Amino acid sequence: MSHRLQGQDWLTAAATRAVMAALAAAGGPDCARFVGGCVRNALIGAPIDDIDIATSLTPDAVVAALKATGLRSVPTGIEHGTVTAISERQPFEITTLRRDVSTDGRRATVAFTTDWAEDAGRRDFRLNALYADAEGVILDPTGQGYDDAMAGRIVFVGEPEERIREDYLRILRFYRFYAWYGRGAPDAAAVEACAALAEGVEQLSAERVSKELLKLLAAPDPRPAVRLMAEAGVLGRVLGSTFDLALFEAMTGLSGDALLRLSALLPGDPAKAAEIARALRLSNTQRDRLVEAVSGEATTTLTRPQARKVLYRDGRQAFEDRVMRAWAAGGHTEASRELLALAQDWTRPVMPVGGRDLARLGLTPGPETGQVLKAFEDGWIADDFPDHGHDARLRALLPPR
Template identity: 70%
Template sequence: MADQPWLTAAATRTVMKALEAAGGPGCARFVGGCVRNSLMGQGVDDIDIATRLRPEQTIAALKAAGLKAVPTGVEHGTVTGVSERQPYEITTLRRDVETDGRRAVVAFTEDWAEDAARRDFRLNALYADAEGTVFDPTDGGLEDAAAGRIVFVGEAETRIREDYLRILRFFRFYAWYGRGAPDAVGLAACGALKDGMGQLSAERVSKELLKLLAAPDPRPSVRAMQDSGVLAQVLPDVQPLAVFEALCGPSDDPVLRLAALLPADEATVVRIAGALRLSNAVRDRLAAIVADGPTVSPGMGEVAARAAIYRLGQRAFQDRLRLAQAATGGDGEALRQLAEAWSAPRMPVGGRELAKLGVKPGPETGRVLKAFEAGWIADDFPEDGHEDRLRGLLAN
């Protein structure tokens, strides 16, 4: 692991030298995702560091080296160091004093094994020093990373009872890093303790769910969630997985994948989005997929497709098309290209044009404009003849 670009970067070296200048060689080690992903040949986005230094010592060490120190979570031991604009999350070694299924009261320690013992999975409890030497306190993390196994540290039920979010994390990490069947012991524990997820905040649940659905292929993980009863715990109205399974190949969009798991009922989708505390943008997108409007199918003609794009908007049309394609197996590529290339025109007439024809503002204006729009859409958005069409509508 010594040749990893993130490990040998000057910014990283500067941070580690600053910490070791204060705490001595070996007082700080990389931990978690950066170590795991490097061993598994995947990209590294975030660099986390564990240290024997207390938060105040970490801050002093960073400042002494001329680095920025941000106390992002000092009560939990976390300080963010910034070197060459790169953030490094640095956390003092910890052990759990008390847990309640949602959060933990921690105490600082200098024991690497104690810090590893409170982590969720063995492949997340791997550490590496400044030279890239890897340490495996659980004696299983290296094997798990090599085999693509997601195994809880210690007893699975104990880890889950400490924080029930670890149930979803089990399936999320399996979706991203797992190979073969999921760990049977961990899967059984998740199923047995799934009711405990009811005490979690909706925001934490939805964040994990969307991360899981963003995996390159979340299908095996979602199947395992369904078989264990965890999926129904998260999404009580979850639909059969056939459309979701078919969609996951061509689409890597986590929101669209979530839509494939939800019923085609706007009120129900809005209720679920609210229960999960999804963002307004995600809620509105999910609702638009199932709201009343034109039926979209891969076999529809271009005239009908343009009418649907006009009524629904480009995003909702494309979302409905992808789901319809997954449901029917049809080829919607030409229609997707049409939706991307075609810009829906603006309604070419309004109250001003009717006023010129002697129509005063009122109910008649709305009736005529609605009828005009319907005919204009049906005729595939002609660019001229608008006044004649209005006169014809007024004559009826």
């Protein structure tokens, strides 16, 4: 029984039609098919971010075909068979059918092929080895990809251990796809293979690991997948031996923010958080946010003046993250909501005095200027940012003449 994509605007859009027509003109109507995520997500009604196309044409032939119809091409990964077509300012990634020649767990040497089954055989999961022609008719070379997609089964193509040994990132991809698309109990063979080969993730680049991890944590409910990772020993190899599943599970119920969920997995130790962020090669911004989230004071028992002090000193993001961590750890719900509302409504005041004010009061510019201003600021914050009486406060802080 053949299946067909229905009601997909991207499938019938002029930009898409132009690319498929260009390829068909060069290699015939069966030389190009949509593949992977766009087909899978179209079947299950999930959002579609990218449109990927597989083709039996070689990369050079793809470039020539696009040029012949006036479409621009970008050689984004031409050595691996990938060319990006630009149609009506929209990118379409076109990759020549491939088979693996050799793999080492991190990267593969590939050869081009014209066999759709060979191309499907090197893909990770059966629900990702689905193709659709220009009219939306599904090609399912494994014979089970369609059923897997509809049932929410994440099953490796062929033998799980063989697929994983080709690229150990597939361990993390298994958990990520289970988090996003899995339903019911996970595939037992996949779970067993990921656990058996867990040490393979240590061969991967930190950038690949962190990218997959954050995608996983952004899923609507990643808790079952993260539990599986912990049980298999994979989570410990990614984050180290110490992680807080209980806090993570509570945080997941409060926030969909992947980085905040990651912070909940980390111990409440700024130095350790910084170490893990560096090991994952997170951006400086991401690292700083994680460190700030596990630092300082922002419990759900703060008074409003205390909260404003933390907001002024550490900023809104750090304050909100700390309140969320305290809430997830058992903080009072209503108090947490009030503090978060305060953070959104409160505008950080500008320091109301400066060096000119001190000069006006007779203090000669010099090292004492900074000391007096620092003392003024500390008192101003402690008194909850009063908007009057500044000259009197400054005079009281001036050194004797």
